[in-house]
Amino acid sequence: MLTVGVGASVVAVLLTSGNTAGALPAVVSFAVVGFVTLLQLSVHLVIMLFYGAKANAAAGEHAAQLLCRQAEARQALAAAEAAGDGHAAAAAAATVAMLDTARHLVLADADLEPVRILGLPATSGLMKTLAAGAASAASAIIAVARNLYAGRVG
Amino acid sequence: MPLVAAILAIMAAPPLTAVVQVGAGTHASGGGSSSEDASDNAISMVSNPLRRRATPSAAASAASVAAASTPPVGAGVIPLEHRPVVDLAPIAFHAGAFLEQFVYQFGYPLSLPLMLAVRGRAAAHAMRFLPVGGTGRVVQALIQVLLSVTTLLPVVGYALEAARVPPAAQGGDAGVLGALYEMVIVLAGAAFQRAVVATKYAYLPSQEYRRVMTSDVPYDLLQRDQILVAWTNVSEPLLEYELALAGQRLGFDADAVAFTLSADAVARLNVLLDYRDDGDDAGDASTGGATALPPLVGTPSADGSVVVTAAAMAKALFLRTNRSALALGVRLGVVSTLLCLATATAPMIVRLSYGAAPFGVTTGQVLTFAAALPCMFAYPALLLAYMRVGILDYRRRANALGRLTTLVSRRATARTLLRTPTFNAAAKVRSLGAVDLSPAAVRSLAPALPLDSPGNVLAWLMVRPLLGGGGGRYPVRCLQPSFAPPPPPPPPPPPTRRHWC
Numbered sequence: 001m002l003t004v005g006v007g008a009s010v011v012a013v014l015l016t017s018g019n020t021a022g023a024l025p026a027v028v029s030f031a032v033v034g035f036v037t038l039l040q041l042s043v044h045l046v047i048m049l050f051y052g053a054k055a056n057a058a059a060g061e062h063a064a065q066l067l068c069r070q071a072e073a074r075q076a077l078a079a080a081e082a083a084g085d086g087h088a089a090a091a092a093a094a095t096v097a098m099l100d101t102a103r104h105l106v107l108a109d110a111d112l113e114p115v116r117i118l119g120l121p122a123t124s125g126l127m128k129t130l131a132a133g134a135a136s137a138a139s140a141i142i143a144v145a146r147n148l149y150a151g152r153v154g
Numbered sequence: 155m156p157l158v159a160a161i162l163a164i165m166a167a168p169p170l171t172a173v174v175q176v177g178a179g180t181h182a183s184g185g186g187s188s189s190e191d192a193s194d195n196a197i198s199m200v201s202n203p204l205r206r207r208a209t210p211s212a213a214a215s216a217a218s219v220a221a222a223s224t225p226p227v228g229a230g231v232i233p234l235e236h237r238p239v240v241d242l243a244p245i246a247f248h249a250g251a252f253l254e255q256f257v258y259q260f261g262y263p264l265s266l267p268l269m270l271a272v273r274g275r276a277a278a279h280a281m282r283f284l285p286v287g288g289t290g291r292v293v294q295a296l297i298q299v300l301l302s303v304t305t306l307l308p309v310v311g312y313a314l315e316a317a318r319v320p321p322a323a324q325g326g327d328a329g330v331l332g333a334l335y336e337m338v339i340v341l342a343g344a345a346f347q348r349a350v351v352a353t354k355y356a357y358l359p360s361q362e363y364r365r366v367m368t369s370d371v372p373y374d375l376l377q378r379d380q381i382l383v384a385w386t387n388v389s390e391p392l393l394e395y396e397l398a399l400a401g402q403r404l405g406f407d408a409d410a411v412a413f414t415l416s417a418d419a420v421a422r423l424n425v426l427l428d429y430r431d432d433g434d435d436a437g438d439a440s441t442g443g444a445t446a447l448p449p450l451v452g453t454p455s456a457d458g459s460v461v462v463t464a465a466a467m468a469k470a471l472f473l474r475t476n477r478s479a480l481a482l483g484v485r486l487g488v489v490s491t492l493l494c495l496a497t498a499t500a501p502m503i504v505r506l507s508y509g510a511a512p513f514g515v516t517t518g519q520v521l522t523f524a525a526a527l528p529c530m531f532a533y534p535a536l537l538l539a540y541m542r543v544g545i546l547d548y549r550r551r552a553n554a555l556g557r558l559t560t561l562v563s564r565r566a567t568a569r570t571l572l573r574t575p576t577f578n579a580a581a582k583v584r585s586l587g588a589v590d591l592s593p594a595a596v597r598s599l600a601p602a603l604p605l606d607s608p609g610n611v612l613a614w615l616m617v618r619p620l621l622g623g624g625g626g627r628y629p630v631r632c633l634q635p636s637f638a639p640p641p642p643p644p645p646p647p648p649p650t651r652r653h654w655c
Contacts, residue, residue, distance in 0.1 A: 030338075044542065048544055105234065
């Protein structure tokens with residue numbers, strides 16, 4: 001979206017630079033090539049962001065699953081202790097501890113080493129922000145184009 | 155590192171003291187702490203879990219007790235860290251290599267004499283700048299020469315146009331401006347594409363970069379490690395190599411960390427691995443026919459259980475996300491190619507729509523516009539091809555992690571098993587009325603991958619970084635070939651499992 005914004009700026013400058021009418025084909029060609037290329041790059045970035053956010057979201061799901069398995073292991077531990085089965089209780093206690101450690105590791109990993117796009121952690125929130133920016137850029141481009149067209153016709 | 159010792163304590167300590175030993179190990183790690191330190195902190199955790207250090211007297215009195223139950227720190231421990239433990243060099247950026255490569259690439263073929271003088275013939279050969287050494291190299295070198303020479307033509311055309319501004323009937327200043335714009339587009343595209351190639355070289359480890367630039371690497375080896383060829387459609391040998399490399403960087407042997415499962419659990423795993431009710435990766439999920447992927451196979455042990463290594467699990471998950479990623483890549487590639495073609499021809503169409511000659515009038519215009527056409531297609535197409543590999547890589551990782559989720563999920567297991575003939579006679583059930591939903595029946599739908607022992611939890615924990623880090627050098631290094639031959643077969647793994655399993 002940043003590249004789209006830069007591209008929009010370049011094209012806006014070109015279209016408002018007061019070139020002669022004969023130069024219009026060159027200006028329009030430049031604008032079209034720049035925009036389509038920038039658009040493709042942006043779409044690719046957004047797709048990467050989508051899958052990066054999906055990978056990051058998996059960490060939360062994994063932590064929740066580990067918590068569920070930990071709760072089950074605690075149930076087993078309590079049941080074994082109630083039954084006086086020391087061996088089973090010990091095994092369950094070790095599993096509980098390991099699940100707890102693993103859950104913390106997963107969460108820490110998600111905090112410290114998330115999948116990043118352009119240096120930013122890929123999240124659905126970032127996608128929404130970029131989408132809002134893209135919509136704003138598109139509306140600005142349309143407004144500029146309409147003003148230019150109205151000016152030329154007028 | 156606290157967690158390393160925590161796992162050591164859980165694995166190695168007698169079961170009844172495991173929870174206490176977690177605290178013991180938590181403070182005993184961090185670069186090879188002594189067993190005395192471990193015992194010191196063991197006592198502190200027993201007395202007060204929030205205390206970081208124990209008094210010397212307490213440590214001394216408990217040292218013998220803890221030493222008797224705790225092996226030396228580091229023995230049999232699977233290293234854990236939130237970043238790769240070793241081998242950070244392959245993903246470091248080297249500015250010198252970048253600048254050198256950018257000059258060679260952007261200036262080619264004019265830079266060839268400079269390169270031969272500085273680096274010699276081997277470097278030019280490895281970079282496929284010389285059309286010698288077999289059909290593949292010749293073709294690639296000729297394409298490079300053709301594209302590079304074509305890139306220079308708009309510059310020549312613009313120089314001709316600007317040197318003698320044509321009369322108004324032949325475009326006048328507008329013709330010069332058009333030639334200028336198209337030259338800028340071509341040069342900018344070339345600069346971006348060459349910068350990407352230079353960046354790939356810049357992320358090579360220094361030693362490997364020197365080797366590439368000084369020795370003649372066999373063409374087959376170059377091709378096998380090319381990202382656009384190799385990492386797009388990953389072969390099993392390359393995947394195994396990358397997973398082993400990821401394990402090495404993380405500091406553990408992925409073949410020595412294993413799940414211990416029942417035969418029934420392995421059967422369930424294979425069903426779950428090959429089944430997706432949303433149709434995703436359906437092509438990978440064939441349960442028969444030529445396209446079926448190999449099932450997950452473990453090693454039977456004496457007690458009737460089956461041992462499945464973390465590497466095998468990661469490989470199975472990764473392979474089952476590969477085909478749909480490729481399909482996505484093909485779709486994106488078709489759309490992208492068409493858009494690049496449309497973009498390249500856009501200036502010509504615009505000129506036609508304004509009643510001008512599509513390829514200009516003067517010699518300079520013809521030279522510029524005709525040469526810019528293939529360049530405006532080729533450079534964006536190449537750039538986007540590199541970006542597509544990044545998309546495939548991200549998608550494979552995300553989907554593989556998603557599949558890992560389903561393996562430990564009761565919900566995913568229940569949804570799959572209820573709809574699979576292998577496990578349910580009323581397969582593809584349309585109504586829950588046909589399903590036994592009694593508490594006992596629901597309880598029987600255990601996760602396909604049971605995290606019911608510390609060893610299984612640890613192995614599951616190791617699969618995550620393998621999926622996240624396997625092949626990580628490709629996207630990080632902008633998908634550059636490694637030029638590195640496959641490593642020699644590793645020695646037999648040390649008997650680490652007996653320490654923690």
